[in-house]
Amino acid sequence: MAMDRPTAAELVSATRDFLTDKIAPELSGFNAFQLRIATNVLAIVERELEIYPDAESQERAMLQTLTGTDNDDVKLLERELAQKIRDRDVTLKTDGLKDYLWQSVMTKLAIDQPRYARYRAVKDS
Numbered sequence: 001m002a003m004d005r006p007t008a009a010e011l012v013s014a015t016r017d018f019l020t021d022k023i024a025p026e027l028s029g030f031n032a033f034q035l036r037i038a039t040n041v042l043a044i045v046e047r048e049l050e051i052y053p054d055a056e057s058q059e060r061a062m063l064q065t066l067t068g069t070d071n072d073d074v075k076l077l078e079r080e081l082a083q084k085i086r087d088r089d090v091t092l093k094t095d096g097l098k099d100y101l102w103q104s105v106m107t108k109l110a111i112d113q114p115r116y117a118r119y120r121a122v123k124d125s
Contacts, residue, residue, distance in 0.1 A: 009049040016042035047111045055107040062100040066090060 006014070016039050024035055056074060063077035064070055067084060071077055081100075084090040090097055109116055 007049075009046050012042050012046045012049065016046065044112060047114060051107065051111055055103075059100075059104060059107070062096060062103065066094065066096055066100060 019035060019039050019042070024032065024039075027035055060072065060074050060077065063074065063081055067077055067080040069077070069080060071080070081090065092098060
């Protein structure tokens with residue numbers, strides 16, 4: 001079921017904007033520092049809400065291919081892949097593993113450190 005607007009990402013964004021634009025100018029010292037941390041956390045949550053759903057479905061498909069299973073649970077698939085790597089059934093020579101690892105790291109960077117992720121994407125292309 002699709003949710004009506006505002007979306008969770010829009011609500012988080014509006015809250016972050018309010019804190020940054022209206023509250024931050026009123027604070028100084030430790031409270032200003034704590035507010036910067038809080039707005040950074042909200043920005044990370046906002047990016048995760050926007051990026052992760054599509055990334056998760058791509059990750060699931062890649063993990064299913066690498067593990068040879070059709071399980072839908074990404075966490076379980078990650079554990080299965082880790083076990084296959086420990087057992088040396090999957091190595092860096094296995095088709096798709098490098099792509100999976102790269103995409104996984106770049107998605108995490110896009111959520112946590114988007115400037116670095118954009119820099120790496122441009123630098124590596």
